[in-house]
Amino acid sequence: MDFAAMRGRAEALAAPVVDRVQSIRIDPPAVPLSRVLIGVAVGVALAVGGAWWIKRERDAWWRDKIAASSSAVRAAIAKGGDAALLTDEDIIRGIAHADTQQTVAENRLREMADRKTEPGRDACRVPAHCLAGGVRKQ
Amino acid sequence: MTLAACLLTASLAGCASNNVVTTVATLPPVSAELMRYPAPPKCALPQRADYDAREVLAYAHCYKAAYHALAGRLSGLQKAVAVRELHQANAVKASSL
Numbered sequence: 001m002d003f004a005a006m007r008g009r010a011e012a013l014a015a016p017v018v019d020r021v022q023s024i025r026i027d028p029p030a031v032p033l034s035r036v037l038i039g040v041a042v043g044v045a046l047a048v049g050g051a052w053w054i055k056r057e058r059d060a061w062w063r064d065k066i067a068a069s070s071s072a073v074r075a076a077i078a079k080g081g082d083a084a085l086l087t088d089e090d091i092i093r094g095i096a097h098a099d100t101q102q103t104v105a106e107n108r109l110r111e112m113a114d115r116k117t118e119p120g121r122d123a124c125r126v127p128a129h130c131l132a133g134g135v136r137k138q
Numbered sequence: 139m140t141l142a143a144c145l146l147t148a149s150l151a152g153c154a155s156n157n158v159v160t161t162v163a164t165l166p167p168v169s170a171e172l173m174r175y176p177a178p179p180k181c182a183l184p185q186r187a188d189y190d191a192r193e194v195l196a197y198a199h200c201y202k203a204a205y206h207a208l209a210g211r212l213s214g215l216q217k218a219v220a221v222r223e224l225h226q227a228n229a230v231k232a233s234s235l
Binding site: 036124 | 156159163164165166168169171172179180181183184185186187188189190191192193194196197199200202203204205206207210214215217218221222223224228230232233234
């Protein structure tokens with residue numbers, strides 16, 4: 001089949017449609033008001049229904065996202081809380097040890113201060129004014 | 139009144155049953171023991187004209203121990219804060235949608 005034959009066949013097929021379009025363009029048919037109203041009503045219903053459906057899908061998506069995120073945050077916070085409490089216990093143990101060392105040192109100093117000096121044995125004395133900054137009374 | 143407002147705005151914002159209610163999740167506060175203000179060390183020598191050398195040594199050791207106790211307390215507090223900041227950052231990371 002050559003090109004001219006194909007074109008002729010296509011024009012023959014399109015002729016009724018072209019005629020119809022031409023007739024509508026020249027003399028458009030009157031549309032009854034009832035049909036216009038029905039069309040508007042259908043359009044409004046479709047718009048409202050579509051908006052409702054879109055909103056429902058969007059809200060469901062957000063709810064799922066927020067729920068998943070909330071559970072992830074709660075899991076992270078719970079894990080962090082346990083780790084923080086364990087760390088606090090370790091630190092408090094370390095502080096208690098250091099405090100004990102300090103108490104021992106304080107007691108040792110008190111014992112030394114309360115001890116009676118023995119002439120001859122404690123011959124090496126440090127004058128008070130030789131201590132850097134002096135010794136202040138608490 | 140609330141019901142009327144809910145019904146009026148139902149198509150736009152949804153009623154209370156559709157709202158997401160959140161509760162704040164937080165890390166535990168730093169232990170009160172760590173937050174306690176440290177007492178000053180009792181390392182003073184009595185008022186005398188002179189001191190035994192061992193007494194002066196004990197005086198120095200007392201302040202050294204006090205320094206280490208204070209440094210340990212500060213270091214522990216920093217560590218406690220760092221752990222909380224790390225896990226808070228992880229929670230914020232997990233919260234990103």
